[in-house]
Amino acid sequence: MRFILRRLGFYLIAFWVSITLNFLLPRFMPGDPVSRMFARSQAQMKPEQMDQLRKMLGVDDRPLWEQYIDYLHNLFTGNMGTSISRFPTPVTEVIASQIGWTLLLGGTALAFAAVVGNLLGVFAAWRRGGAIDSALPPLLIFIGSFPYFWLAMGALYLFGVVLGWFPLRHAFSDTLQPDFSWEFVSDVGAHLVLPALTIVLVTIGGWMLGMRNTMIATNAEDYITMAEAKGLRPGRIMFRYAARNAMLPSVTSFGMSLGFVVGGALLTEVVFAYPGVGYQLLNAVQGLDYPLMQGLFLTITAAVLLANFLVDVLYVRLDPRVRVS
Amino acid sequence: MTASLASTPTDPAILSPQAVTPGSGKYDDDSSGGSDAPGGAANPGGSGVSGGRCRATRRSFTQGLLTNKKALAGTAILLLFIALALLAPVLFPDNPSKITGMASEEPSAEHWLGTTAKGQDVLALTIHGARSSLLVGLTVGLASTLIGIVVGLASAYFGKFVDEALSVTTNVFLLLPGLPLLVVLAAFLPPGLGTVIVVLIVTGWAGSARVLRSQALSIRSKDFVAAAVVSGEGPLRIMFREILPNMASNVMSTLLGCVIFGIGAQAGLEFLGLGDVSTVSWGTNLYWAGNEGALLTGSWWVFVPSGLCIALVAFALALINYAVDEVTNPRLRKIRAPKDRVPKTAAHKSGSSHSKAAQ
Numbered sequence: 001m002r003f004i005l006r007r008l009g010f011y012l013i014a015f016w017v018s019i020t021l022n023f024l025l026p027r028f029m030p031g032d033p034v035s036r037m038f039a040r041s042q043a044q045m046k047p048e049q050m051d052q053l054r055k056m057l058g059v060d061d062r063p064l065w066e067q068y069i070d071y072l073h074n075l076f077t078g079n080m081g082t083s084i085s086r087f088p089t090p091v092t093e094v095i096a097s098q099i100g101w102t103l104l105l106g107g108t109a110l111a112f113a114a115v116v117g118n119l120l121g122v123f124a125a126w127r128r129g130g131a132i133d134s135a136l137p138p139l140l141i142f143i144g145s146f147p148y149f150w151l152a153m154g155a156l157y158l159f160g161v162v163l164g165w166f167p168l169r170h171a172f173s174d175t176l177q178p179d180f181s182w183e184f185v186s187d188v189g190a191h192l193v194l195p196a197l198t199i200v201l202v203t204i205g206g207w208m209l210g211m212r213n214t215m216i217a218t219n220a221e222d223y224i225t226m227a228e229a230k231g232l233r234p235g236r237i238m239f240r241y242a243a244r245n246a247m248l249p250s251v252t253s254f255g256m257s258l259g260f261v262v263g264g265a266l267l268t269e270v271v272f273a274y275p276g277v278g279y280q281l282l283n284a285v286q287g288l289d290y291p292l293m294q295g296l297f298l299t300i301t302a303a304v305l306l307a308n309f310l311v312d313v314l315y316v317r318l319d320p321r322v323r324v325s
Numbered sequence: 326m327t328a329s330l331a332s333t334p335t336d337p338a339i340l341s342p343q344a345v346t347p348g349s350g351k352y353d354d355d356s357s358g359g360s361d362a363p364g365g366a367a368n369p370g371g372s373g374v375s376g377g378r379c380r381a382t383r384r385s386f387t388q389g390l391l392t393n394k395k396a397l398a399g400t401a402i403l404l405l406f407i408a409l410a411l412l413a414p415v416l417f418p419d420n421p422s423k424i425t426g427m428a429s430e431e432p433s434a435e436h437w438l439g440t441t442a443k444g445q446d447v448l449a450l451t452i453h454g455a456r457s458s459l460l461v462g463l464t465v466g467l468a469s470t471l472i473g474i475v476v477g478l479a480s481a482y483f484g485k486f487v488d489e490a491l492s493v494t495t496n497v498f499l500l501l502p503g504l505p506l507l508v509v510l511a512a513f514l515p516p517g518l519g520t521v522i523v524v525l526i527v528t529g530w531a532g533s534a535r536v537l538r539s540q541a542l543s544i545r546s547k548d549f550v551a552a553a554v555v556s557g558e559g560p561l562r563i564m565f566r567e568i569l570p571n572m573a574s575n576v577m578s579t580l581l582g583c584v585i586f587g588i589g590a591q592a593g594l595e596f597l598g599l600g601d602v603s604t605v606s607w608g609t610n611l612y613w614a615g616n617e618g619a620l621l622t623g624s625w626w627v628f629v630p631s632g633l634c635i636a637l638v639a640f641a642l643a644l645i646n647y648a649v650d651e652v653t654n655p656r657l658r659k660i661r662a663p664k665d666r667v668p669k670t671a672a673h674k675s676g677s678s679h680s681k682a683a684q
Contacts, residue, residue: 014497025513141647145585145639147592150611150632157620157628168621256499263504267593271615281505282597285512297509304502 081291091295102276109199117204121211140205152271169273214246255311389652399644410455421453439626442617457606465587473533478564481541498531511599607631
């Protein structure tokens with residue numbers, strides 16, 4: 001329990017840092033939002049309009065601490081301001097309409113890569129020097145060296161443009177209305193394959209190597225020899241004894257890799273014009289939509305922190321040593 | 326693995342996976358344990374050695390690297406790219422962005438890698454692109470490793486409150502999702518090469534600080550450091566002359582990891598159009614390829630070379646990294662131990678560990 005509280009405290013600090021960062025960035029960075037928008041409008045903006053914008057963004061002449069309190073108040077009442085590029089939709093609404101797609105893409109890719117990668121790692125370590133162990137690691141390291149977005153471009157070109165197996169962009173066909181019909185779900189699935197595949201390809205090597213290296217250490221433990229001496233079935237030793245004990249580092253990486261998957265999803269979403277938060281974040285940056293950009297950043301951060309906290313809770317269930325200390 | 330996990334049970338950082346990626350965790354064990362690992366004599370991370378032996382082990386470390394095939398292959402690829410980057414103005418004296426041919430020409434004798442939709446020579450763009458990409462990668466790598474060294478050493482040496490504060494800061498930075506932070510930072514700063522470098526250092530230093538701190542911690546607890554403290558050596562001297570030389574291999578693999586991060590992240594940032602789109606680099610090449618619809622028009626030759634170069638450089642650096650790991654960590658080399666210690670195995674060349682430690 002003490003451990004959980006400690007971690008909770010840490011995540012609260014982390015969240016406070018990101019909130020404050022979000023507050024300070026537009027106020028202290030050289031590129032002040034309003035003057036940038038002024039420049040973008042080719043100096044067509046009237047002074048009153050600029051004042052209005054300042055007011056809307058909460059960047060005015062009041063002392064900093066007053067702005068900060070206002071900002072915190074707005075945030076905790078769920079008010080992230082109004083999107084500029086999609087005026088007058090509130091930022092929260094824009095995010096809500098998009099976060100589902102990122103969760104779908106990132107979640108599918110992460111789950112698939114973690115499960116398959118770990119299984120491959122288990123098999124590689126179990127038959128050290130076998131086909132899986134000698135051929136896959138170098139290949140996966142090599143594939144993992146490619147930039148996410150480049151693999152995405154390659155996949156889009158090869159499977160989308162040349163072979164025409166999968167749709168090129170967006171999350172579902174324009175002709176369909178979102179509902180729970182078989183037609184719509186399968187269409188979403190077809191649009192999901194390529195973006196998810198690129199994320200899986202890049203990340204799977206890390207999972208496999210991580211699991212393999214821990215498994216090799218676990219395989220040398222006495223209780224494995226003992227289990228063999230008792231004459232247990234190899235499959236049982238492999239999964240119930242060796243893999244189970246080698247799992248902890250993988251669970252830990254799961255939380256951290258969420259951050260990477262969000263980042264990877266951002267790039268992949270841009271290549272495939274997949275309507276998730278990453279794609280929207282880039283659009284917001286290009287459209288100088290500062291409220292939306294900040295809202296998206298906070299949402300992504302909060303999601304990653306929350307997921308990490310859940311992994312910690314799970315960790316306490318899995319590793320008794322953490323509970324004792 | 327268990328030892329390194331259990332040794333710092335209250336450390337909030339245990340759960341920050343970067344350091345607990347199996348590779349680095351195991352690595353900690355071996356290099357601090359030194360003598361109990363098979364063939365531990367060749368372990369440069371093994372501390373508490375006298376000056377003479379230290380030099381000897383360091384020589385054998387260099388020798389080990391020189392005879393390691395992975396290290397040689399990686400170095401060869403890397404040197405090739407560095408040579409190309411340096412020779413770019415000689416090979417293609419013209420401005421690479423100059424339009425020299427028809428739009429979207431396929432590779433031919435005149436344009437070896439074809440032309441872009443604007444009619445620029447892709448080969449010239451790719452070779453000139455190496456300059457900016459390698460420069461940014463190396464700068465970011467060196468700077469983030471340097472910050473990592475200072476933070477890690479200070480954490481380990483001073484301990485207590487300093488360690489607590491630095492660790493929390495490091496972990497917060499590790500946890501904040503990197504790419505979204507990069508995007509937001511880049512959006513607020515004026516575009517340019519300097520911005521890209523600063524932004525990448527801000528988001529990249531934490532990984533190296535984590536890894537180096539845990540290694541420095543294990544060396545900090547050695548007797549020879551205690552002896553140095555008792556004999557009245559100053560903090561700076563102990564940190565940089567006593568502790569740092571004993572973690573040279575960790576610093577090196579961290580540096581390599583940071584350079585990989587730098588090159589990849591720069592490319593990602595520029596691909597999103599958040600860098601300076603007027604400079605020529607592998608990232609901006611890909612940005613223009615995407616922007617000019619190279620994918621949809623089927624001009625594969627426009628986007629393949631730059632991406633392949635990034636991957637090759639990253640792969641070369643990773644190879645050297647794995648080689649450093651193999652040379653310093655005997656367990657990952659060919660197995661010479663009695664067979665009964667490792668069931669179900671055959672002597673073979675092992676792959677690698679240290680998975681993405683510093684990313």
